[in-house]
Amino acid sequence: MSQSISTQEISRTHPAKTYNKNWQKVKAAIEGYLYLLPSLIILTIFVFIPIVTSFKLSLTRIAPFGNKTIDVGFGNYTRLFSDPDYLNSLKVSLLFTLSTVPTGLILAVTLAIALSYPLKRLSWFHRLLIFVPIVISSAVTGVLFKWIYHPVVGYLNYLLSLIGIQGPNWLSSKDWALISVAMAVVWRQLGFNVIIALAGIQNIDGTYYEAAKVDGANLWHRVRHITLPLLSPTLFFLFLINVINSLQTFGEINILTEGGPGGATNTMLYSIYYDAFVGTPFRGYASAQAYLLFILILIMSFLQFKGFGKKVHYQ
Amino acid sequence: MSASPLQTAKRKIHWGDVSLQLFLIGVGLLVAMPIFLAIFTSFKLPDxxxxxxxxxxxEVWTVENYITAWTSTPFWRFFANSLIQTGVIVFFQVFLSILAAYAFSVLEFPGRDLLFYVILASLMVPFQLTFIPNFLTISRWGKEVHEALGPNTYFALTIPFLASAFGIFLLRQFFLTIPKDLHDSAKIDGASNWRFLWQILVPLSKGSISAFGIFSFLSAWSQYLWPLVITDEETMRTIQIAVRFFLFDQERGADWGAVMASAVIALLPTLLIFLVAQRQLVKGIAMTGLKG
Incomplete structure (x- = not known):
């Protein structure tokens, strides 16, 4: 108390000290900004400004002759919705999400339940084998599965032949190409999904199961009435992040099918890449597509961030 | 205590354990099989x-496919490119994230929290939106400023990724758990902010920093879309792109032995990291819900 009075007195009587204090504050602020500056510069140039330039770009197209850029307003956007190729890519992305996300989540929860049991032996070994895809890149995943799907000497068709089924030519069949890519992506995502689901399951209070046992609940009842409801924040989080991942899939498609056959695996992102970088570049048109994809992903990540607090709360 | 819906009342015979073991070993081998197949195939005779x-x-183990992969294209160059690209990205992401996280947790200045939310918001902007403008920016710098800032350079491969909002967020959360008294008493002892950061805070945060370093390494090494569009000279391709060379060989068709050898070389560094740091990696993913 007496100290604060004396400081006040001093600052009243010695204006130089106040000046000094303010200067300290300015110095501290400058120092703080300097620490942030490198990150801020990079993020501004390569993340924040592109949000704007990408939008501007989406309102233009290149004139057929020469390098002149023409302003077309929302022309690219309106054109998208009458472009059968783009409508097809919307459909493909939807189908792709529908074939990766539920499969991935069901597999992840099943395996996480199996791994949650405290086995005395080998549990490190099971985890090692099931988690390992998390470190495999999308390009390598594409290559590994291209070999498995090989129409003549591939392991998948060989195994099918053992049970008397003649396997299709997975990657060049319009009916099977998308599912083939989806299986590769489910594989790459599996480790991540199981890790998150397992962490969620292990955070459930063991006394719930004790109580259920007293009531004579069987395994299915325990999973259905305890595990799944209490896991729902985790499942919601996994659902969103898997939808986002499926919309961002690129490497596997590029290596396995290049968007083919006949557009069967031409997702929204692959269509953006194709229009912007393969053959004659239509970067304005591609940017309009990128913006629509951005809005879609933005909605998902917004929901994810809103739910994130809940997830942390559960831990 | 860890909980599992599989836990049942006292059991005398462990048949449940045995069947669960068999189930998990079967599933585990199935999941890891694509990797085993690639490794085994890569050691077969090309014929x-x-x-x-x-x-x-x-039938006969041989490294012939590796020799083909290594000698018929500048493969060592792809590998070196990946190492340089990944090394630069990891170094800068870790270094710059430490600096920014320090500012956001220990230092005090006006506008700090607002700036933090701005950086956090950048996590919501997908690379799929920014890669076209970024490609145009780099191409323009290459033409208008200097070739060294243009496509087909290490600069182009790395510059968009040198800062990481994820890393800043992760390290800030950890720095916040360190008692403020520590900083105050260091200041009384006359230590500058800079010295406090490197001599006290960073050594205390080794675990978090190395966990982020691993994330950063994995995602940088695995990059595909950006290296694919920003390089078109063969000598600047990274290893992830290089696996395409034997796959899409126009004249001879795919040389599967060499394809698998190159895939194994491409996955080896991340696989080693996984084997060494599996626990840390899994803990990091479970804690943050992110892969970096």
Whole structure:
């Protein structure tokens, strides 16, 4: 108390000290900004400004002759919705999400339940084998599965032949190409999904199961009435992040099918890449597509961030 | 205490344990099988690779496919490119994230929290939106400023990724758990902010920093879309792109032995990291819900 009075007195009587204090504050602020500056510069140039330039770009197209850029307003956007190729890519992305996300989540929860049991032996070994895809890149995943799907000497068709089924030519069949890519992506995502689901399951209070046992609940009842409801924040989080991942899939498609056959695996992102970088570049048109994809992903990540607090709360 | 819906009342015979063991070993081998197949195939004789019916193990083990992969393209160059690209990204992401996280947790200045939310918001902007403008920016710098800032350079491969909002967020959360008294008493002892950061805070945060370093390494090494569009000279391709060379060989068709050898070389560094740091990696993913 007496100290604060004396400081006040001093600052009243010695204006130089106040000046000094303010200067300290300015110095501290400058120092703080300097620490942030490198990150801020990079993020501004390569993340924040592109949000704007990408939008501007989406309102233009290149004139057929020469390098002149023409302003077309929302022309690219309106054109998208009458472009059968783009409508097809919307459909493909939807189908792709529908074939990766539920499969991935069901597999992840099943395996996480199996791994949650405290086995005395080998549990490190099971985890090692099931988690390992998390470190495999999308390009390598594409290559590994291209070999498995090989129409003549591939392991998948060989195994099918053992049970008397003649396997299709997975990657060049319009009916099977998308599912083939989806299986590769489910594989790459599996480790991540199981890790998150397992962490969620292990955070459930063991006394719930004790109580259920007293009531004579069987395994299915325990999973259905305890595990799944209490896991729902985790499942919601996994659902969103898997939808986002499926919309961002690129490497596997590029290596396995290049968007083919006949557009069967031409997702929204692959269509953006194709229009912007393969053959004659239509970067304005591609940017309009990128913006629509951005809005879609933005909605998902917004929901994810809103739910994130809940997830942390559960831990 | 860890909980599992599989836990049942006292059991005398552990048949449940036995069948669960068998189930998990079966599933585990199935999941890891694509990697085993690639490794085994890569060691087969080039002529045996496409034999039918396909065998699991090589009849004769040989490194011929590796020699083909290593010598018929500048493969060491792709590998070196990936190492340089990944090394630069990891170094800067870790270094710059430490600096920014420090500012956001320990230092005090006006506008700090607002700036933090701005950086956090950048996590919501997907690379799929920014890669076209970024490609145009780099191409323009290459033409208008200097070739060294243009496509087909290490600069172009790395510059958009040198800062990481994820890393800043992760390290800030950890720095916040360190008692403020520590900083105050260091200041009284006359230590500058800079010295406090490197001599006290960073050594205390080794675990978090190395966890982020691993994330950063994995995602940088695995990059595909950006290296694919920003390089078109063969000598600047990264290893992830290089796996395409034997796959899409126009003249001879795919050389599967060499394809698998190059895939194994491409996955080896991340696989080693996984084997060494599996626990840390899994803990990091479970804690943050993110892969970096």
């Amino acid at each position: 045996d690779v496409t034999n039918y019916p396909p065998t699991l193990l090589p």
